[in-house]
Amino acid sequence: MTTIDELGAERLRDRIAGELERARARTALLTEAVDDADLTRQHSPLMSPLVWDLAHIGNQEELWLVRDVGGHEPVRRDIDDLYDAFKQPRRDRPALPLLPPAEARAYVDTVRDKVHDLLGRVPFTDRPLVADGFAFGMIVQHEQQHDETMLATHQLRAGPPALxxxxxxxxxxxxxxxxxxxxxxxxxxxxxxxxxxxxxxxxxxxxxxxxxxxxxxxxxxxxxxxxxxxxxxxxxxxxxxxxxxxxxxxxxxxxxxxxxxxxxxxxxxxxxxxxxxxxxxxxxxxxxxxxxxxxxxxxxxxxxxxxxxxxxxxxxxxxxxxxxxxxxxxxxxxxxxxxxxxxxxxxxxxxxxxxxxxxxxxxxxxxxxxxxxxxxxxxxxxxxxxxxxxxxxxxxxxxxxxxxxxxxxxxxxxxxxxxxxxxxxxxxxxxxxxxxxxxxxxx
Missing domain, CATH: 3.90.1580.10 (paralog of FGE (formylglycine-generating enzyme))
Structure with a gap:
């Protein structure tokens, strides 16, 4: 955990922005490769519908970056329980009132806009959660981990190749x-x-x-x-x-x-x-x-x-x-x-x-x-x-x-x-x- 000067902070911001963009491009590829029916379908009881993973990615980003690091008001507090992986077993997620694909995409886009605003001014202080950009790195890794989970879901789906x-x-x-x-x-x-x-x-x-x-x-x-x-x-x-x-x-x-x-x-x-x-x-x-x-x-x-x-x-x-x-x-x-x-x-x-x-x-x-x-x-x-x-x-x-x-x-x-x-x-x-x-x- 270190305190960095402004030049180092700018370099870190650039790195984080690039990693966030790279992860989101992969998420888009995995969720846009299939139609809405495939996004909302459960392809295996071992896995979530792809649309759940999409909104969950946004919800974790909102919880940790928008609310905790940024101290901002919630974007969608009403969906926190729906996208809590510990409260909602995978096999049960299709029965939940999940955000439909268009609404899920709009939600993650809104959260990401707020994160970009936050990234431009956050001080990388000695607070452990933000020192060295840790919270942003944690969210990058979280999205990439769910992207791999979505890739495994694609491997389980029936139908013609999508990837x-x-x-x-x-x-x-x-x-x-x-x-x-x-x-x-x-x-x-x-x-x-x-x-x-x-x-x-x-x-x-x-x-x-x-x-x-x-x-x-x-x-x-x-x-x-x-x-x-x-x-x-x-x-x-x-x-x-x-x-x-x-x-x-x-x-x-x-x-x-x-x-x-x-x-x-x-x-x-x-x-x-x-x-x-x-x-x-x-x-x-x-x-x-x-x-x-x-x-x-x-x-x-x-x-x-x-x-x-x-x-x-x-x-x-x-x-x-x-x-x-x-x-x-x-x-x-x-x-x-x-x-x-x-x-x-x-x-x-x-x-x-x-x-x-x-x-x-x-x-x-x-x-x-x-x-x-x-x-x-x-x-x-x-x-x-x-x-x-x-x-x-x-x-x-x-x-x-x-x-x-x-x-x-x-x-x-x-x-x-x-x-x-x-x-x-x-x-x-x-x-x-x-x-x-x-x-x-x-x-």
Whole structure:
């Protein structure tokens, strides 16, 4: 938290304005790609109608920026309860008296106009909520997170394709199977990233024994081997809770896959394509990821193991913001920001590899870890408990790294996501890890 001079304040205002505009352009793309009927329809009980997400984005922006930071009168106090995610379960939202599409768009536009007026004169003081523009950064990340949620809703909708994007790049490098991460300490989390959220804080030292981690996410080809070996029919790999879920849910393959002759095809945003073996597997739940890892003689990495592989630089001993360094992601580093609509094949982003040679840690697929969601040592909820603290416990498992649908504003080496272990409508994949053997630990 710092106090900045007027020149620094102007630069920060310009950055915030650009990030707000970029997020809103994506929101518009996702909500204007379909007609009003699709906007108001619930495409899955797991997801909100798209029009709910749209107005919720505006409502959060009003609550935090217009009312709290700006101290202004409410734009629409009467809709606060309708767009409270804790009061309104997703399955029930279609029955609510939601703002119709035209009214929702007008509402978010009105809120944004007030925010632009506020941004032009707000002092970035030592008040924690506004220092370094935190409240604006929180709202940017919130909108981008809901944009990814809306993208997942698009993947679930029936009907002809509504979204279009070029395919991701082809492989540019050969990638090893595994990478040894030597024993030792590293710094996990952050205390200096001004827009980092509460569950990423504070920075703290973690010591880990030597371990081996996959150099890339598990691919469709590797996962098909698990299917072909009868992995979905063998309770040995699943554990009691996992086998119960596999049986009750009738799981036989990743979500959106279907048999196609002797192979498999899967549906991507309204288009069926053959499953490509060198792409990371996506739309698998935590139980599926853990079962594959057990079948392969490995395990899922802990959250700390994932972060050390992603951030630790053995040459300096410091933890980087991203695997490749501290600079912002570009199209050369990672498959982020809905630039493409599916994961890139392994080896497509050599410039994004970590110092240890671990590839595609950011972008492509969210990666399940074995860890339940907990606060870091010294955690303090900010600015409200409901952002992350109320989710702490054994019910949720942590995912790391972001997906092709995650924006760079909401993705960094410390960023933490979480979900129920049964969820697979999200853009989720995984990589495996294992303990290092004696000959590996002491080469």
């Amino acid at each position: 279009h994007a070029p395919p991701p790049p082809e492989p540019r490098a050969r990638v090893a199977d595994e990478v040894l991460v030597p024993a030792g300490e590293f710094t996990m989390g952050t205390s200096t990233d001004p827009w980092a959220l509460d569950n990423e804080r504070p920075a703290h030292t973690v010591r880990l024994p030597a371990y081996v981690i996959d150099a890339a996410p598990v691919t469709n080809g590797r996962y098909r081997e698990f299917i072909d070996a009868g992995g979905y029919d063998d309770p040995r790999w699943w554990g009691e809770a996992g086998w119960r879920h596999r049986t009750e849910a009738g799981l036989t393959a990743p979500m959106h896959w279907r048999r196609d002759g002797d192979g498999w095809a899967y549906r991507r945003f309204g288009r069926w394509s053959p499953v490509r073996d060198d792409e990371p597997v996506v739309h698998v739940c935590w139980y599926e990821a853990r079962a594959y890892a057990a079948w392969a003689g490995k395990r899922l990495p802990t959250e700390a193991e994932w972060e050390k592989a992603a951030r630790w630089d053995p040459a300096t001993g410091r933890s980087r913001r991203h695997p490749w360094g501290d600079e912002e992601p570009t199209a050369e580093h990672a498959n982020l920001g809905q630039r493409h609509l599916w994961p890139a094949p392994v080896g497509a982003y050599p410039a994004g590899a970590s110092p240890l040679g671990v590839h595609q840690l950011l972008g492509d697929v969210w990666e399940w870890t074995s860890s339940p969601l907990r606060g870091h040592p010294g955690f303090a909820a900010f600015p409200y408990r409901e952002y992350s603290e109320v989710f702490f416990g054994d019910d949720h498992r942590v995912l790391r790294g972001g997906s092709f649908g995650t924006d760079r504003a909401a993705c960094r080496g410390t960023f933490r996501n979480w979900d129920y272990p049964i969820r697979r409508q999200i853009f989720s994949g995984f990589r495996c890890a294992r303990d290092a053997g004696p000959e590996e630990s002491h080469p």
